Amino acid sequence: MALPGFLQRERIVARPGFNRWLIPPAALAVHLCIGQAYATSVYKTALVEDFGTSQTAIGIVFSIAIVMLGLSAALFGTWVDKNGPRAAMFTAACFWVTGFVVGGLGIETRQLWLLYLGYGVIGGIGLGIGYISPVSTLIKWFPDRPGLATGMAIMGFGGGALIASPLSRQLMNWYDPEYDPAVAGTVPSGGAVSALFFTLAAVYLVFMMFGAFIVRVPAEGWRPDGFDPSTxxxxxxxxxxxxxxxxxxxxxxxxxxxxxxxxxxxxxxxxxxxxxxxxxxxxxxxxxxxxxxxxxxxxxxxxxxxxxxxxxxxxxxxxxxxxxxxxxxxxxxxxxxxxxxxxxxxxxxxxxxxxxxxxxxxxxxxxxxxxxxxxxxxxxxxxxxxxxxxxxxxxxxxxxxxxxxxxxxxxxxxxxxxxxxxxxxxxxxxxxxxxxxxxxxxxxxxxxxxxHEPHRDAAGTATPTAARSAVR
Amino acid sequence: MSTSLSQESSPNGQQPVHTPAGLIAFAWTLVGVPLAYGLYQTVKTALTLLTG
Structure with a gap:
C-alpha cells in the first residue's frame, strides 16, 4: 500500500543547512510518550478493583504490550527503515493512541478483553514501531556521536515513565476527587482511569505528531562539518x-x-x-x-x-x-x-x-x-x-x-x-x-x-567486498 | 558542537535552508518542560528515602 505523499521518505530529506539538533527533540517527543508503558503500576490496583479480578489478570496487559513491542519491532523494522521516520512515527502514534482509546473503552464498559486488545496488542504495536522509529535516523544524523544520539532518545523512554506516573496520579485525582494520591489506601475509580486513558491519548497524539512532522532524514552523502569518517x-x-x-x-x-x-x-x-x-x-x-x-x-x-x-x-x-x-x-x-x-x-x-x-x-x-x-x-x-x-x-x-x-x-x-x-x-x-x-x-x-552488501559501480555492477578490509 | 550544517551543496543542487533558532528552542522546550516536571516529581519522591 502506497503511503500518502506527506509521509514519504523523499518528502523529508533535509536541505543543506538544516540543523540536526532538531532531530533529538523529534525522537524525544515519541519516546517520552511511549515510555508511559513503565508507569502502568499507578492504576493497576484501580483496575484490579474495577474489574474485580486478580493482579495477574491486570498484569498481563503490560506483558502483552512488551511482547507486542518485541514482535512488532522485529516484524516492522524493515518497513520502518524503508519508509523513514515520519511514516514510522505517524504510524506509531496512530497505534499508541488507538490503544489508549480502545483500552479506555474497555475500562468504561468493563470488557477486560478490550483492554488486552487495546493497550496490550494495538498499543504494543505502537510501542514497538515507536521505539525503533527514530533510532537509525539519529545514527545517520550523528555519525560522529551515535551513542550520544541514541542515548538521548532512549533516555526519553525512561523519562516517559517519570512524567506519566505523577501526571496520571494528578489527573486521576481531578477525575475522582475522592482519590488522594498522598493518602495510602485510596484507589481511583474505573471511570477516572478510563478518563485518564482518553486524556493521555489526546496529549500523546499531539506530542507524537509534532515529532513526526519535524523529523528529517539527511541527504545521501551528508556528513557533519569537521567529521572525517576515516577516524x-x-x-x-x-x-x-x-x-x-x-x-x-x-x-x-x-x-x-x-x-x-x-x-x-x-x-x-x-x-x-x-x-x-x-x-x-x-x-x-x-x-x-x-x-x-x-x-x-x-x-x-x-x-x-x-x-x-x-x-x-x-x-x-x-x-x-x-x-x-x-x-x-x-x-x-x-x-x-x-x-x-x-x-x-x-x-x-x-x-x-x-x-x-x-x-x-x-x-x-x-x-x-x-x-x-x-x-x-x-x-x-x-x-x-x-x-x-x-x-x-x-x-x-x-x-x-x-x-x-x-x-x-x-x-x-x-x-x-x-x-x-x-x-x-x-x-x-x-x-x-x-x-x-x-x-x-x-x-x-x-x-x-x-x-556485506556488494558495492555497485557507476554502471550498476556489483563488486564483492571480500577483498576489502573495511572492518577492523 | 551546537549546530552542524550540511555540506556546501546537495546532490540535486537544492538551495541551503536556515533552521530558525526559535523552532529549535521551541522543540527542546516542548520536550524539556515535561521531562523537568517528571524529574522534579521523581527527585521529590526519591528524597523520601532519606526522610521516610
Missing part, C-alpha cells in the same frame, strides 16, 4: 560496510548481542521487579523492617533516576571508550556489584541503594548503547530493522526476569516474611546470567565480509 573506520569493530537485516540474523554477532541484551535486561528486571519489597526485606528483623513504605517508594524513585541517567551517560561514554568495552563494564562490573549486593548488601541501607542504583544504570545503559553497537557491526544500511529484531531479546527478558525472581521467592517463604538471605538464590542466578552475557560480549568479532 571512525580506524576504531576496533567499526565497519563502513553494510549488512542487511536478513543477513544480520544469520551472523553469530547478532545472536551474541541478542544474548548480551537478554542477560543484561533480565538481570536489571530482577531488581526493578521487586524493588520496593526487596529493600524492606533486606533490612527486616522479624515482622518489622527498618525501611518504611515511603522510603521504599523513594528507593523506586532513585532507581528510576539512575535508569534514565544511565541511558544517556553510559551510551555517550561508549562513543569514547567503544561499545565492546562499555558492555564489559555493564556485565563485568555489574556481575561484581550483584555479588556484593547478595553478600554484603544488607549491611547498610546506603550501600544497598548505591549498589542497586549503579546496577540499574547499567541496565539502562545496555538498552541505549545497543543501537550504536549494531551500527558499528552492521553499518547504518538497515540498522533500524536489525535493532527491531534484536528487541525480541527484551520481550524474552521481560518474561524471564520476573519469572526467575518470583519463582525463586515463592520457594523461600511468604511475602512480608522474607529476609536478605531469601533473595540470594535469585541474585546468584542473575550473576550467572551476567557471566554468560560477559562471555557472549567477549566473543563478538567483526562481521565476516561474506555478509
Amino acid at each position: 571512525v573506520k580506524q576504531k576496533a569493530l567499526v565497519t563502513t560496510e553494510s549488512v542487511s537485516a536478513k543477513n544480520a540474523v544469520k551472523t553469530p554477532q547478532f545472536w551474541l548481542l541478542w544474548t548480551v541484551l537478554f542477560c543484561n535486561v533480565t538481570a536489571g528486571i530482577g531488581i526493578l521487579e521487586q524493588a520496593a519489597p526487596m529493600i524492606q526485606d533486606f533490612f527486616r528483623t522479624g515482622e518489622t523492617s527498618t525501611v518504611a513504605v515511603t522510603a521504599a517508594a523513594g528507593f523506586v524513585g532513585v532507581l528510576s533516576l539512575f535508569n534514565m541517567a544511565g541511558r544517556f551517560v553510559w551510551s555517550s561514554t561508549s562513543d569514547y571508550i567503544g561499545r565492546k568495552p562499555i558492555y564489559m563494564v555493564y556485565l563485568g562490573v555489574g556481575l561484581v556489584l550483584y555479588v556484593a549486593l547478595a553478600t554484603i548488601g544488607s549491611s547498610a541501607t546506603w550501600l544497598f541503594v548505591l549498589l542497586a542504583a549503579v546496577i540499574i544504570s547499567f541496565y539502562g545503559g545496555g538498552f541505549a548503547t545497543v543501537p550504536a553497537y549494531l551500527r558499528d557491526l552492521f553499518g547504518t544500511y538497515q540498522v533500524g530493522a536489525i535493532h527491531g529484531r534484536l528487541l525480541t531479546a527484551w520481550s524474552a527478558a521481560g518474561v524471564a526476569g520476573p519469572l526467575i525472581v518470583n519463582s525463586v521467592l515463592d520457594t523461600q517463604g511468604e511475602p512480608g516474611s522474607l529476609v536478605a538471605a531469601n533473595y540470594r538464590p535469585a541474585l546468584f542466578i542473575m550473576v550467572g546470567l551476567l557471566a554468560v552475557g560477559f562471555i557472549a560480549n567477549l566473543l563478538v568479532r567483526p562481521v565476516a565480509s561474506k555478509w
Whole structure:
C-alpha cells in the first residue's frame, strides 16, 4: 500500500543547512510518550478493583504490550527503515493512541478483553514501531556521536515513565476527587482511569505528531562539518560496510548481542521487579523492617533516576571508550556489584541503594548503547530493522526476569516474611546470567565480509567486498 | 558542537535552508518542560528515602 505523499521518505530529506539538533527533540517527543508503558503500576490496583479480578489478570496487559513491542519491532523494522521516520512515527502514534482509546473503552464498559486488545496488542504495536522509529535516523544524523544520539532518545523512554506516573496520579485525582494520591489506601475509580486513558491519548497524539512532522532524514552523502569518517573506520569493530537485516540474523554477532541484551535486561528486571519489597526485606528483623513504605517508594524513585541517567551517560561514554568495552563494564562490573549486593548488601541501607542504583544504570545503559553497537557491526544500511529484531531479546527478558525472581521467592517463604538471605538464590542466578552475557560480549568479532552488501559501480555492477578490509 | 550544517551543496543542487533558532528552542522546550516536571516529581519522591 502506497503511503500518502506527506509521509514519504523523499518528502523529508533535509536541505543543506538544516540543523540536526532538531532531530533529538523529534525522537524525544515519541519516546517520552511511549515510555508511559513503565508507569502502568499507578492504576493497576484501580483496575484490579474495577474489574474485580486478580493482579495477574491486570498484569498481563503490560506483558502483552512488551511482547507486542518485541514482535512488532522485529516484524516492522524493515518497513520502518524503508519508509523513514515520519511514516514510522505517524504510524506509531496512530497505534499508541488507538490503544489508549480502545483500552479506555474497555475500562468504561468493563470488557477486560478490550483492554488486552487495546493497550496490550494495538498499543504494543505502537510501542514497538515507536521505539525503533527514530533510532537509525539519529545514527545517520550523528555519525560522529551515535551513542550520544541514541542515548538521548532512549533516555526519553525512561523519562516517559517519570512524567506519566505523577501526571496520571494528578489527573486521576481531578477525575475522582475522592482519590488522594498522598493518602495510602485510596484507589481511583474505573471511570477516572478510563478518563485518564482518553486524556493521555489526546496529549500523546499531539506530542507524537509534532515529532513526526519535524523529523528529517539527511541527504545521501551528508556528513557533519569537521567529521572525517576515516577516524571512525580506524576504531576496533567499526565497519563502513553494510549488512542487511536478513543477513544480520544469520551472523553469530547478532545472536551474541541478542544474548548480551537478554542477560543484561533480565538481570536489571530482577531488581526493578521487586524493588520496593526487596529493600524492606533486606533490612527486616522479624515482622518489622527498618525501611518504611515511603522510603521504599523513594528507593523506586532513585532507581528510576539512575535508569534514565544511565541511558544517556553510559551510551555517550561508549562513543569514547567503544561499545565492546562499555558492555564489559555493564556485565563485568555489574556481575561484581550483584555479588556484593547478595553478600554484603544488607549491611547498610546506603550501600544497598548505591549498589542497586549503579546496577540499574547499567541496565539502562545496555538498552541505549545497543543501537550504536549494531551500527558499528552492521553499518547504518538497515540498522533500524536489525535493532527491531534484536528487541525480541527484551520481550524474552521481560518474561524471564520476573519469572526467575518470583519463582525463586515463592520457594523461600511468604511475602512480608522474607529476609536478605531469601533473595540470594535469585541474585546468584542473575550473576550467572551476567557471566554468560560477559562471555557472549567477549566473543563478538567483526562481521565476516561474506555478509556485506556488494558495492555497485557507476554502471550498476556489483563488486564483492571480500577483498576489502573495511572492518577492523 | 551546537549546530552542524550540511555540506556546501546537495546532490540535486537544492538551495541551503536556515533552521530558525526559535523552532529549535521551541522543540527542546516542548520536550524539556515535561521531562523537568517528571524529574522534579521523581527527585521529590526519591528524597523520601532519606526522610521516610
